[in-house]
Amino acid sequence: MRFDLLSLNLVLAIAETGSLTRAAEREHLALAAASKRLSDLEARLGVVLFERRARGVEITDAGRALVRHIRALNASLHALESEVVEYARGLKGHLRLAANASAIAECLPPPLAAFTRAHPLIRISLEDMTSAEVQAAVAEGHADVGIFVPPVLEPQLATRPWRRGTLAVIVPAGHALADEPSVRFEALLDYDLVGLHVGAAVQEFMREQATERGRTLNTRLQVHGFDAIAQLVGAGLGVAILPAVVAERFSQLFDLQVLRLDEPWAEREYQIAVRKQERLPTLVQRFIDSLAAPLQAAGASSTLIPTP
Template sequence: MRFDLTDLRLFLHIAETGSITAGAERSAMALASASARIRGMEEALGIPLLERGRRGARPTPAGRAVVHHARQVMHQLERMRGELNDYAKGLKGHVRLLSNTAAINEFLPDALAGFLAANPNIDIDLEERPSHAIVEAVAAGLADLGVVADMVDLAGLETRPFRSDRLVLVVPRGHRLAGGGAVAFADTLDEPFVGLSTGSALQEYLNSHAARAGRSLSFRVRVRGPVALCRLVERGVGIGIVPEMAAQRARESAALQVVPLSDPWAPRVLMLCARRFDELSAHARRLVEDLTAQPPVLAPPEPLSGP
């Protein structure tokens, strides 16, 4: 068995993305080369490591064992890099961070910009996923850290508060749902929605709450981010739900009305999670310290309304 670090890193990327093509791209490798490496691993072991299908590739039971050990090898490599960093200034560290929509749009850009500027020897692989998928990936050792909403089941992981967040309803000026105080999510489900694009962690979160009410959201259009969503709502295309900070930014120049949601899941604390913080690499621990330096504070909702 002659697996090198490139083989193991590639296999992890395939397991994380569910695709040989996407795993090869993340590894900066040609598809033919990646496929040949995987075949070489399977031939060396004499068993298949991936189940290949039209929807991608996923590890077999033997492949899951390879993922487990490959992640341990990569984790030890990162720990070594962190411990040697003071002696080898040119040594690069790498942290894999998964985040939900709210954190990746509203909080992480500024926080990571400052951290990366102060730590030029650390690279961060940041990816958006729904909170439940982040918990599964961190628990399985497929990511170092995750930022998730506190409503998700975090059993088995260690957590630290990161930031506070509140979801609000945005409607066009004069809409029937505006002006009467907080609104329950269930009371919005007969309205046409401007939604976030497929794959958005926040949109999947909202879709799941609609499904629990036995309904589904009716989308007029779906867009990539909260800013575009608010612009379309302003023009009367439909209503939408976004983080409060995004609504506050948009209302500075948009004729929006912003309505609090009365549901208990609307106000959230975003949590930073890991399998064990004390087992992280020195680079990842440094990032944890930086991201949790400001304790989250969730202020009471203010009466938001457009001009």
Template sequence: MITRLDLFSLKLFVDIVDLGSIGKGAEKNFIAVSAASKRIADLEHELAAQLLQRQARGVAVTQAGLAVYKGAQETFVQLQRMATEVDEMSSGRRQPVRLYANLTAMMCHLPDAVASFCASHPTIKVDLHEQSTATTLKAVSRGEADIGIVAPIVPYPDDLQRSRYQQVRLAVVVSSRHALRGRGPVTFEQAAVYDFIGLDSDGAWDRMLGRFAQERGCAFHVRVRVHGFDAMCRMVASNLGVGIVPLPVAVQCAASMDLCVLSLDEPWADVPLDICTRAPELLSEGARLLLDHLRRHGNVQRAAPQPPVSLLHWPSATAPAAALPL
């Protein structure tokens, strides 16, 4: 039976489960809906099990379907690794290492770490992409990215390994004309009295601050949304609102903009960043070399899996690695 399974049908099935719709899965794979339905029916016949439950709106995966889904994902990861190794052997060159990272990591120390790696490993190309934490976790789990740098703001998939990479200090930035200028440490409640400059509505940054506001019972109003921390600082310099940004970004922007940098007096002001990968045996040699390099430069330790916790309970920089929440 195993030899009769069709890889295209398995890929189609995985896409249908991810998208929750046969129609959307068919569209992604450029086939008609009727052809997609026929392939899924044939797959269910070969496995002698119902994989999907057809509903009025989309489909739901059965327990048997979930087992096929996870097995197919692992199969495609292995096939991709095999294809990469064969290509490297036949072409005499290594495939790029795909590194996804959130905006905080991209704006702080990660670019320097990647640059030093590329300088010491000139035959290995690193494709670095800025992606949200949720997108990165999904990409790494599915083998679409080799390494991810994320913040623990959403649950991590069970099939990923994770290590603490760095902690980034947050700061409050205001215009030199703002009422908070010259103040000492500022709490979130004190800053939330004023309008905020936020990031894209689909990003995790505003959701993070919104959750802080909800748990503290204070207001949080975003006046302007922008696409990055540099643009946020420019809006703040024009006195359109208050911003919370990584300290390295605040210091850099204050050197060229009309900004005041204030200390953020909150227990969650140290944002942890984690490295996530699949099992080491699933990584290419280049990915393993980059992973080791990032761990050395980030001075990380293996972090034990922990249950999800409130963002307000991020540990301080002095907390032992084993106690860090993931």
């Protein structure tokens, strides 16, 4: 059975707009032509993709399944086009990388710099996202590789452990906790906290930990970026939890004290993710191999396996 991209993209447009009329406009089709294309496709597949309602259409389970495949197909076509165009420009490839802020700040720069030195003609696009957004971007084909903190939320991903990081606490100099070498999370709940924006993995995890203890997370300020957190803490507006490497770095710039976070979850694991596929594109596999080089030296494999 052969499909044409115009009909498939029409299905995607209907699913995203909830309206055949708006989808036809988006795809620059007459309404009658769009309706016929949809009817013909449903007849060929032998299923109903959308239930017609008085105020639009409602996608069926069969329609949702088709939309998932259409998005995957469009992602593959985009990757194909991007790679061919890059070759035409004299480059050897374009890698789309998504990572959460902690990974970018704590452990990604050195291996990323090493890869770009070894492959100067490969262009890398890096986006800073929450761990959930990283996984969605890879699953939907918007990123080739993702680096994030579990839990794994997308079943379409193949993942593997990469590196471990440690969380630490920063408090203003002169704070009641400043002379303590370490602190339990529960002690922090007595103070205002400065945290990352909603959706950040560490922020959501702290909220869960506070709830388990029957406490409220007193997040006084939520911002984008560790530097903003460090400056606000240094100004006496609260305490915060940051990756230990980042905390030590900012303690050299601002009037802060770094404390060890005495919790088993203070050590966490970064994971690498790609879409499940039989064979990774050469460029993606090369990048995965470069990230896993220290692990391979220790006897680990760089092969990504699907998450159970």
